[in-house]
Amino acid sequence: MRDVAVVGFTQSKVSRREFDRNETEILMPVIQELKKEMNLENTDIDFICSGSSDYLAGQSFAFVAGLDAVGAWPPVSESHVEMDGAWALYEAWVKMQMGYADISLVYGFGKPSMGDLPHTMALQLDPYAVMPLWPDAVSMAALQARLCLDGNVFDERAMADVAVRDRSHAKNNPFAQVSGDFEADALLAEPYLVSPLRKHDCSPISDGASAIILVAGDRVGEFCDRPAWIRGFEHIVEPQDLGARDLTQSRSTAIAGEKAGVGKDKVDVAEIYAPFSHQSILVERALGVGPETTLNPSGGALAGNPIMATGLSRIGEAAAQVWNGTADRAVAHATSGPCLQQNLVCVLEGN
Amino acid sequence: MAERCGVVGIGQTNYEASRVDLSMAGILREAAQRALDDAELTWKDIDAVVIGKAPDMFEGVMMPELFLADAVGGAYKPMLRVHTAGSVGGSTGIVGASLVQSGVHDRVLAVAFEKQSESNAMWALTVSMPFSVAVVAGAGGFFAPLIRGYMRRSGAPEDTGIRVALKDRLNALKNPYAHVKMEDVSFELISDSPMLWDPVRYLETCPSSDGACAMIFANEKLASKAPTRPAWVHATEMRSEPTAFSGRDQVMPQATLDNAAALYKKAGITNPRQELDCAEIYVPFSWFEPMWLEGMRITDINEGWKMTYEGATALDGDFPINMSGGVLSSNPIGASGLIRFAESALQVRGQAGDHQVDGAKKALGHAYGGGSQYFSTWIVGSEKP
Numbered sequence: 001m002r003d004v005a006v007v008g009f010t011q012s013k014v015s016r017r018e019f020d021r022n023e024t025e026i027l028m029p030v031i032q033e034l035k036k037e038m039n040l041e042n043t044d045i046d047f048i049c050s051g052s053s054d055y056l057a058g059q060s061f062a063f064v065a066g067l068d069a070v071g072a073w074p075p076v077s078e079s080h081v082e083m084d085g086a087w088a089l090y091e092a093w094v095k096m097q098m099g100y101a102d103i104s105l106v107y108g109f110g111k112p113s114m115g116d117l118p119h120t121m122a123l124q125l126d127p128y129a130v131m132p133l134w135p136d137a138v139s140m141a142a143l144q145a146r147l148c149l150d151g152n153v154f155d156e157r158a159m160a161d162v163a164v165r166d167r168s169h170a171k172n173n174p175f176a177q178v179s180g181d182f183e184a185d186a187l188l189a190e191p192y193l194v195s196p197l198r199k200h201d202c203s204p205i206s207d208g209a210s211a212i213i214l215v216a217g218d219r220v221g222e223f224c225d226r227p228a229w230i231r232g233f234e235h236i237v238e239p240q241d242l243g244a245r246d247l248t249q250s251r252s253t254a255i256a257g258e259k260a261g262v263g264k265d266k267v268d269v270a271e272i273y274a275p276f277s278h279q280s281i282l283v284e285r286a287l288g289v290g291p292e293t294t295l296n297p298s299g300g301a302l303a304g305n306p307i308m309a310t311g312l313s314r315i316g317e318a319a320a321q322v323w324n325g326t327a328d329r330a331v332a333h334a335t336s337g338p339c340l341q342q343n344l345v346c347v348l349e350g351n
Numbered sequence: 352m353a354e355r356c357g358v359v360g361i362g363q364t365n366y367e368a369s370r371v372d373l374s375m376a377g378i379l380r381e382a383a384q385r386a387l388d389d390a391e392l393t394w395k396d397i398d399a400v401v402i403g404k405a406p407d408m409f410e411g412v413m414m415p416e417l418f419l420a421d422a423v424g425g426a427y428k429p430m431l432r433v434h435t436a437g438s439v440g441g442s443t444g445i446v447g448a449s450l451v452q453s454g455v456h457d458r459v460l461a462v463a464f465e466k467q468s469e470s471n472a473m474w475a476l477t478v479s480m481p482f483s484v485a486v487v488a489g490a491g492g493f494f495a496p497l498i499r500g501y502m503r504r505s506g507a508p509e510d511t512g513i514r515v516a517l518k519d520r521l522n523a524l525k526n527p528y529a530h531v532k533m534e535d536v537s538f539e540l541i542s543d544s545p546m547l548w549d550p551v552r553y554l555e556t557c558p559s560s561d562g563a564c565a566m567i568f569a570n571e572k573l574a575s576k577a578p579t580r581p582a583w584v585h586a587t588e589m590r591s592e593p594t595a596f597s598g599r600d601q602v603m604p605q606a607t608l609d610n611a612a613a614l615y616k617k618a619g620i621t622n623p624r625q626e627l628d629c630a631e632i633y634v635p636f637s638w639f640e641p642m643w644l645e646g647m648r649i650t651d652i653n654e655g656w657k658m659t660y661e662g663a664t665a666l667d668g669d670f671p672i673n674m675s676g677g678v679l680s681s682n683p684i685g686a687s688g689l690i691r692f693a694e695s696a697l698q699v700r701g702q703a704g705d706h707q708v709d710g711a712k713k714a715l716g717h718a719y720g721g722g723s724q725y726f727s728t729w730i731v732g733s734e735k736p
Contacts, residue, residue, distance in 0.1 A: 055407055
């Protein structure tokens with residue numbers, strides 16, 4: 001495999017609602033800042049790939065306006081996935097493996113505040129048999145959490161501990177939306193939002209964007225003293241039907257983690273995209289990351305979840321831990337679909 | 352550096368206005384199963400799946416690949432969902448091929464679909480957004496002024512579009528999968544059909560179709576053992592530019608010209624008209640045949656209509672275009688680009704049946720989308736690159 005590294009990452013300040021900026025306006029400074037920081041012009045970039053969803057914008061071809069944020073002139077070699085930007089980064093990595101590109105720009109963006117997100121997400125479900133019942137995203141996750149609790153996979157305190165940890169870590173993240181010091185006892189005294197999920201178990205609704213620069217081979221040194229090399233990269237999807245899979249574990253994460261080689265060596269840092277606290281536990285277990293691993297130093301998705309950018313940001317945050325020397329080996333995870341249906345694992349190393 | 356990649360299986364559904372007999376999953380499976388049969392493979396032989404389709408609002412399902420994952424054999428495998436506007440079918444083929452060319456996978460299934468009968472594409476494309484004028488004219492209303500611009504610049508005869516439509520509709524009669532088949536089609540029938548978006552008449556316009564197209568890509572080792580001669584991928588290329596800005600040439604966008612130049616360079620082609628045997632080009636409205644013949648640098652600027660007018664683009668001409676009947680005859684939008692790519696591969700595999708171009712060795716597949724701003728193209732050949 002060709003050596004490819006994450007060398008640059010920018011993100012917007014994640015917020016509950018961007019009142020006065022549309023997606024293009026959120027994205028534009030993120031991309032421009034990154035290009036400036038990396039001292040890159042469009043003409044230096046061989047391939048651009050983005051991730052977003054028309055349904056968040058309520059408009060067909062919503063991603064087309066992203067080209068305005070890129071300033072795609074002269075014309076650019078570019079593609080788009082209707083997925084989180086983490087999968088756009090995967091597509092760019094593939095293009096770099098085939099020698100098509102040496103430098104790639106990847107971005108993801110989402111502005112879910114324009115709609116009713118939990119119900120918008122219901123439109124991802126089987127339109128013939130499930131979607132007409134309008135099961136919202138929080139209720140779907142609650143079903144999964146209930147199965148785990150009833151099966152003694154973990155308890156509600158373990159879920160609250162995830163929120164305490166992530167919100168505490170987020171205090172060091174200037175881009176986070178939710179942060180602070182909390183006690184598990186106090187969180188557990190709060191009422192249920194959708195039983196057994198309390199508010200702290202759920203990621204916030206967030207608007208935001210992020211962008212990453214990938215560089216291959218010999219040119220990496222021009223951009224970064226301590227690049228975050230991609231040493232393993234895999235993604236796996238499960239059937240969507242809830243009855244067709246064991247919701248008390250994340251089998252696709254386990255397969256992806258195994259294929260990406262997560263367990264080959266010590267993992268210093270893991271950035272996990274878990275929209276709900278209990279899903280963080282399931283992903284941690286599927287990845288096999290233990291007590292020696294710092295989980296979600298950025299605060300993860302519970303601190304801010306600009307969907308379609310959240311997974312990409314996990315890769316950026318994990319890379320940042322390699323750049324600053326905190327981690328020699330970091331794992332980034334992204335998810336999509338109801339109850340952890342699709343999962344991506346990226347292993348980053350400093351050497 | 353890239354691994355060689357061959358198309359070893361091609362499958363298409365029958366295209367119809369409404370496949371009431373099939374769900375979305377059924378449509379994908381019909382195409383994918385036919386591709387597997389063509390390649391003499393089973394679902395287990397596939398390493399990864401790429402799904403492409405145009406806007407999710409066409410079916411009213413957000414990221415439908417998630418609920419379709421197991422129907423296309425994606426369960427517990429890698430699956431990607433591509434969306435690059437109307438060019439998405441082409442982009443889906445390019446991503447599928449790249450997964451093999453990169454050495455990441457050995458065998459990949461790419462499948463693109465649209466089930467347009469689930470909604471009304473024209474309205475799905477013209478939702479009303481804050482602070483922007485809703486055009487409420489669909490794609491035809493958007494492209495008609497660009498066609499007028501081309502007519503003015505090129506001085507092409509007014510009936511050029513009718514001739515394109517007649518040729519494509521005659522070709523469709525030879526394609527068992529085509530949606531619109533008009534046994535009685537004639538120049539007069541087309542010219543007398545209602546004017547929808549001046550200068551585009553009803554019979555110069557693409558239909559709304561249900562359908563899917565699937566392709567299986569394999570690396571050199573596996574493709575060389577395929578039961579039917581593979582179509583080798585010689586080059587792929589994509590270009591995009593913004594929808595609108597001062598000075599943008601929307602009639603002949605820079606992105607198509609740049610894309611063509613880069614594609615031919617990669618494929619080692621210096622004279623496409625001589626070196627290519629035929630092309631499947633994305634022509635949703637008749638006039639885009641001469642426009643993209645120029646945009647793909649097959650002929651000089653403002654000269655494309657002459658190829659149409661002289662019959663060069665007919666099935667028995669010296670540069671056949673849209674042998675399958677093209678987008679004018681079958682248009683499940685998300686699949687339309689991959690169908691173009693598939694037809695080019697069928698030609699160089701000698702599998703195109705009644706619309707086969709004799710001895711085709713090298714063919715162009717082309718798709719475009721958005722406001723004439725996304726371009727996905729490839730060149731396939733009967734010989735290894």
